[in-house]
Amino acid sequence: MSTTGQPNCSHIGHFLLSGIPYLEDFNLWLGILLISMYIVAVMGNSSILYIIRVDQELHEPMYIFLFMLSVVDLLIATTTMPKMLGIFWRDNKEIPFGNCLTQMFFIHFLSTLESGILVAMAVDRYVAICHPLRYSSILTNERIFKMSILIVGRGILYMVPIPLIINRFLKWKDNVLSHSYCLHQEVMKLACEDITVNIIYGLFINILGMGIDSLFISISYLLIIKTVHGLVEDASMKAFSTCTAHICAVLIYYIPIIGISVVHRFKNPTAPNLHILFGNVYLLVSPVINPLIYGIKTKQIHVGFKKVYSQVKTSRNI
Template sequence: MVTANESCFHPHTFILLGIPGLEHLHVWISVPFFSMFLFAIIGNYTVLFIIFTDVSLHQPMYIYFTILALVDIILANSTVPKLLCIFWFHQNEIDFHTCLVQMFFVHTFSTIESGIFLAMAYDRYAAICNPLRYSVTVTPSVIIISGVFAVLRGVVYILPLPLLSERFHQYSSNVIVHSYCEHMAVVRLACADVSFNDHLGMAIGFLVLVMDSVLIALSYVMILRALLKLSVEARVKSFGTCISHVCAILSFYTPILSSSLVHRFGKNVPHHTHILLANSYLLVPPMMNPLVYGIRTKQIRERVAKFFLK
């Protein structure tokens, strides 16, 4: 392994440290990570199985659930298997180009998930604010187009990051002080000016985290205004359809926002806290989404109960 004290070189592999500073606890840390990963995979595959096998669930709302479950499966698989290899087998090496591929998948599918939540916010807005036109404005084709747009947006936003990172041929070290190939954790090792990458990453973060959350918040402001005009019974029933989406949004944006704030302003926060927060927004949403939608959505809850009772 080449150390940071030696001259610049082109690494064929990188070394991921896992959770730096907590190496002696890696085996114990792997237990909750593996548990969350297992729950995320089983939960999302269960949601997919229920929706695909039950014709009555082939409705617009459940198409969003399907897309979200697929995104969560890919997002969880993009980092956790390698992280468990680090924890259990000390397999810290990752190929240079594999690292860039992991960078692309992690950031792209996080961006896609944000786009799906934005589309689902519009779905809730249309269902509550314009219920008579819901079947016309939110059709399966509209949902598929919004899903394709979310995917294309994620690819367009994130693809420049690994492509720009590949142009750096000389690095001061091949040791990444992180558990996965996070964009800035990689490019900061380059023997070059990385300010453009830094600014581009911040711009993408602003477009995804800030703009999407603001638009989602605006949709719920309009939903609340519409709910205030309804009777108490109708208000409670209508808002009940939004609780699942609100919980899923909070489980996604809260870890990302916390990680971003700590990264930018928490200079005295231990580095392993940064890494744990960065991993939380890749594991918590995939674990929570099937739980939230499975419990809060009556049709899915009944199908799951019926399946296990059989």
């Protein structure tokens, strides 16, 4: 019997990630689905990065933040995809303890970065619509740089303690995780020791991160709606249409997070694997859909893509 008083507690050197129970016969097709989503995410976000990089007219605050969002989306997808494919295609479920902590940090860190960037984009839309004459004087390159440093610094400050408060546990009840990647809220439940600190810190981070970020985004759009309401119909529609892509990006970020939380708490006995399936794809939703939304809804990205395509076509004809 262990010193913790729990008979099944032991030291572990690795965790075992999971595929989707009872669907092992479809692992090949599930892997194909995931790699297809990853390819779309890489191609879409890489295209946006290239277009913004080469088109000088897109070196504005809105597109700088979009550039940052695409970088984060690429990193989120890349952080989880190799191991997920190893599970579905090679049945390689083992992940060393240290690697699990590293993956856990980057998943939570990048998710926090994405939330912060969405707030910065909301501020950009607020200034552009509510204070258009002061837009260039408010969102200067220096301020954008400071906002970027604040977003990254906040993410590091919030998430560095996560692997540390997991690493303090010495013994574990089990080492089998229900998802194909490591999350703090799931790993901590396997510890034999008191996890009160983890629960409180996780709640603290959720309030300071997603909670405050969603509040700032909501306030920004309330102010935008108030300003737009006072304009004539055509002007108000044109002004608000510039927010469409960002609103979609916000919904794409928050709905899967809320959805997976609800699915975990209210599991359907008729679909016991729904929360696992949902959890395996939700990290790829934003990286896949965001570039499609901005490519469709943002006229300047359309124009930039046409310019790049014309240049490539011209160079081939020479």
